[in-house]
Structures are given as C-alpha cells and as structure tokens.
Amino acid sequence: MFQTYDSQSNPALHPPRLDALRRELAGRGLDGFLVPRADAHQGEYVAARDARLAWLTGFTGSAGFCIVTPDRAGVFIDGRYRVQVKAEVDPAAFTPVPWPEVRPSAWLAEALPEGGRMGYDPWLHTRREIREMEKGLSGSGIALVPVEHNPIDAIWPDQPEPPLGPVRLWPDAVAGETAAQKRARIAGLLRAGDNHAAVLTLPDSISWLLNIRGADVPKNPVVQSFAIIEEDGRTAVFADPQKFGAEVRTALGNEVTVLPVEAFGVALTNLSGPVLVDPASAPDAVFRLVESMGTDIAEGADPVIMPKACKNPAEIAGMRAAHLRDGVAVTRLLCWLDQRAADLDGEPLTEIDVAQKLEALRRDEGILDISFDTISATGPHAAIPHYRVSQASNLRILPGQVLLVDSGAQYGDGTTDITRTLPMGPIPEAAKRPYTRVLQGMIALSRVQFPRGVAGCHLDALARAPLWSEGMDYDHGTGHGVGAGLSVHEGPVRISRVSKIALQPGMILSNEPGYYREGAFGIRIENLIVVTPVDSSDGRQMLGFETLTLAPIDRRLIDTTLLGADEVAWLDAYHARVRAEIGPLLDGPTRDWLELATRPLAH
Known part of the structure; x- marks a missing residue:
C-alpha cells in the first residue's frame, strides 16, 4: 500500500555501510565501485534482494546510481528526484549529483587518479552502459573491472532471498494470440535476420511471449527469468522451477523447457551463432559469456519488444x-x-x-x-x-x-x-x-x-x-x-x-x-x-x-x-x-x- 523501506529509511545506518563497502573494495584491490538501481533484468522495479542502492544510500527512487571511491560517494539522480534525494541520503556521507548533466565518467576522472580500478557487477549493467563509460574514461588511465561476486552482497548480512512468486497463465483470449503463435512469429523474425537464436533478459518480454504472469517484483506481474528462443521457436526459460506448477508447464508445451537460473551461463556458452543480443537491455555478463566461446553476436533490439508494444x-x-x-x-x-x-x-x-x-x-x-x-x-x-x-x-x-x-x-x-x-x-x-x-x-x-x-x-x-x-x-x-x-x-x-x-x-x-x-x-x-x-x-x-x-x-x-x-x-x-x-x-x-x-x- 505505502512504503516503509524498513532499514533503508534509517539514515544512521548508511555511513557504516559505506565504510564497510570501502573496506571490502580495498581488500579486493579496487578503488571504487558502481552501485546501480538495476537488477540483472534492468527493470524499473527491483525485488528486495536487489535493492542494493537503497540499502547502501537510503535513496529509493526508481532511477539513479551511486559511485563510491575512497573519499567520495556520489548519488546520481535526474530531475525527478532532486528534491527527494535530499530527504533520503545522509549529506555527510553522500553527495547528490545532477545527472545526466554531469557525466559519470567525467566525475570519476576527477575522483580517481590515473591507474584507478573501478569495479562493477557485469550482471547489473548493460553492454551499452559499459561501452559509454569506457568511452568517457578513454585516456584517463582509469580501468573498469568486472567483478565476479558483488561486494555489496558480501557485506549485506540479512540480504533477502531471491523472489519465488508463482507463475500463472495469461488467458489467450485476453492476449489475442497463443504463446505458440507468438513464438512462431518471433522465430520468423530471427530467420529473416539470419540469426540462430536470441537471448531475452527482460522479464516482461518473456512473460508476454509465453502468456504467463508472475509475482516476483512489487506491482509488476512479470516472471523474473532469462530465456533463449531458437530460430525454430523452441524456447528455454531459466528461472526457479518451483515457480512453475503443473498447469503452467502443460500449457507451455514440449517446445518450452524450464531450467534453473544456474544453467543460464552454461547455455550461453553452448550457443551457435549468430546470436541476437540487445546491448541496450542485456547485461554485460551475457555478452562476455557468449564471446568467451568465440560465438558470433548480432547486436540488435530485443525481438519481442516491438511486437509487445x-x-x-x-x-x-x-x-x-x-x-x-x-x-x-x-x-x-x-x-x-x-x-x-x-x-x-x-x-x-x-x-x-x-x-x-x-x-x-x-x-x-x-x-x-x-x-x-x-x-x-x-x-x-x-x-x-x-x-x-x-x-x-x-x-x-x-x-x-x-x-x-x-x-x-x-x-x-x-x-x-x-x-x-x-x-x-x-x-x-x-x-x-x-x-x-x-x-x-x-x-x-x-x-x-x-x-x-x-x-x-x-x-x-x-x-x-x-x-x-x-x-x-x-x-x-x-x-x-x-x-x-x-x-x-x-x-x-x-x-x-x-x-x-x-x-x-x-x-x-x-x-x-x-x-x-x-x-x-x-x-x-x-x-x-x-x-x-x-x-x-x-x-x-x-x-x-x-x-x-x-x-x-x-x-x-x-x-x-x-x-x-x-x-x-x-x-x-x-x-x-x-x-x-x-x-x-x-x-x-x-x-x-x-x-x-x-x-x-x-x-
């Protein structure tokens, strides 16, 4: 109904958390870290487990990020949140930064010396974001360093468990098209573009494609998941299998396979290219896994996003x-x-x-x-x-x-x-x-x-x-x-x-x-x-x-x-x-x- 934010709403908690993060970064040989609002699916709303920005800073807006260095912590916010941020963050620990007027790369170039190592979680940033940051840092001597395990997760003792909202069917009569028809339509787009498969990381794209709805994030009935759809329409969904009951599995049919999230990385390394991946929405980590096997990537928009719109x-x-x-x-x-x-x-x-x-x-x-x-x-x-x-x-x-x-x-x-x-x-x-x-x-x-x-x-x-x-x-x-x-x-x-x-x-x-x-x-x-x-x-x-x-x-x-x-x-x-x-x-x-x-x- 209305937000309480629990521990996030207590300003006294955030400077100690910031100090703990800096100690964690120093132990990893990092001079700073990017803390986005986003989760691995780049949605506006995040599950409690993924509310890292709010946990660290107290800022609860739906867009923004924090850059932490040894002696600075900038909370980057756009015009919608410039009043709100002043009420939510501790000004002694965090400095609001007007964004996009101030580019994060320009801010970083002033905050870190040449040779600085700025860490980031490649699952929480799109390939496009990282490219733009690298371009802005060109010539500064500052390196962006992907980390395998998020340092905030390492210092968050009571981090909530991943969401486990049950999956339900969205009626075909309301959808106006069966899931099989949608998969065939998207598969046709892949073949027309000479792509063997597409990687889908947006939960609303996957929910629309399969005529399913979920309860993983507040107010948005999406199923948090990843998916790979092949040129023949066969689709693998990567999510906690406990979410999918017998009725849903039967409706999805034999051409849709539900696999654990942990299997997603392995599946990405076994793809045959070209593979369509969206640099504007897919995590940088997805590109890294596909590229690690030398598989050809065709960069382009999520093929579901326009049919859904x-x-x-x-x-x-x-x-x-x-x-x-x-x-x-x-x-x-x-x-x-x-x-x-x-x-x-x-x-x-x-x-x-x-x-x-x-x-x-x-x-x-x-x-x-x-x-x-x-x-x-x-x-x-x-x-x-x-x-x-x-x-x-x-x-x-x-x-x-x-x-x-x-x-x-x-x-x-x-x-x-x-x-x-x-x-x-x-x-x-x-x-x-x-x-x-x-x-x-x-x-x-x-x-x-x-x-x-x-x-x-x-x-x-x-x-x-x-x-x-x-x-x-x-x-x-x-x-x-x-x-x-x-x-x-x-x-x-x-x-x-x-x-x-x-x-x-x-x-x-x-x-x-x-x-x-x-x-x-x-x-x-x-x-x-x-x-x-x-x-x-x-x-x-x-x-x-x-x-x-x-x-x-x-x-x-x-x-x-x-x-x-x-x-x-x-x-x-x-x-x-x-x-x-x-x-x-x-x-x-x-x-x-x-x-x-x-x-x-x-x-």
Missing part, C-alpha cells in the same frame, strides 16, 4: 474494459474527497488515508494488485514528482492545499495509470494558471494528428508549449509506454525529447505533463492514450490518439480565460463521454456528483 485488438479491448472499471473506482474516490474536503479542520485526512481508500475502491472493482505505489501527495510533497508516502513522511491534508494522486492498478485484462490534481477546500489561486497550462498541454497531445513516422520526440513539445509560454517546464518525460497486463512503465516507446522511435498503431502511452513548485505544490494530469489510424482528406496515412482513461478532470482549478474554444470543446466532450460510460455504473449520490463535476465548462 503494438497491442492487438484483444489487448486493446482488455485495456478499455480495465479502464472502465478503474474509472468507477477513481470517480468514487474523487467524490469521497470532495465530501471530506468540507471538514478537513474537524476530521483529519492524511496522504495514507487517500491511498488506502483508493486501493479499497479498486479492490471492489476486482483488481489483482495496484500497478505501482500510489503517489498521494499534498502541498509541498506534490512538488516531488515521484513522491512515495510512508509512515514517516505522511502529511495531514490541510484546507487550501493541492492534492495530487497518481495511481494505477493491475486487472485481469489490463493495466491502468491515472493522475488527477484537485484543490482541497478553498481554491489556491497561485495554482490555477499553471494547472490550466498543464491541462492545455494534455489536451494538445490528446487532439493531435500526425503522419506515420513521427516519434515521441516530435510530439513532446506540444505538451510543453503552454507551459513554455509562461517560462515554466517539467523535468520528466511527457509519456511512457504501458503494458497490457504487464509493467506500467514499458519500453521502448516514449513521448520525450530523446525518444526517436516512431509511433505505431496499438501503442499505449501515458499523456502526463506537469508543473512543480518546490515547497509549495505540484500539478500533473494524466490519461492513457492508444495510437490509432485516422482518416485523412488527402489520402495521407495519419495517426492520432484514443483516450482510454475515464475519470473527471477537476474544473475548479481552471482559469477559463486562458482556454480556447477548441480546448473547451475537447474537455466538454471528454466529460460527456465520462458521464455516459461511467455514470450508469455508479450509485445514485455518486452519479449525481459526477453530473456536477462533468457539466460543460461554460456552465
């Missing part, structure tokens, strides 16, 4: 159904919050109260789990884009504050992610103009039509332009890919300044511009959208977006003098759709509230 009609139908039920839960929450806002002085309401209420409402709609830890943030906490409430940080919501709730759920047919920002009681005038600019950016992206071949980097500015006109911006991407009953953050497609992957029909993304005023408030409005073909009057192949999310967007923070007629028309049409689809599923009082919350803006 382009959802088929059955997957899109499942996502629509999930969003309908989710919209009922979120609408009930918004109605409840309106009622509670009337008496915040008399009856306390906290951030955790909101998160717990929303999860309870979603459970009434049949969720399997939430899709990420709910961001329930009031006042200054809302200015932290990825704030996670804990018992220690839990704030009481005060009249006149802005409340930001970013949340999502995993259903039996899809995954949701939605953000709504609303005033609690009196309207804070200072928030109205930025709120309106954020809304305009979200509407602009919702309405856009674009030719095939356009990428996320081309559309990102549309969502930012209204904010830019006021000298404002936000330090996160505008949209991320979303899985269908899988990870709420899914690659490779994004809407951001750096994403050059062309958008294709069936891709599902978030649309979530924001604005954050440190120490005061934060604003974000988020819907999920799916790329769809659009008719063109001149015959050009065009694309647009269908909005999947169904829940009211708060009207009270809107400065209507800033909106154009087309923006008003979009919002009124969206709210009319919410009334028509969500309204019949609500009880009478909540339906009455929805009628008022979604009435045309001119009224």
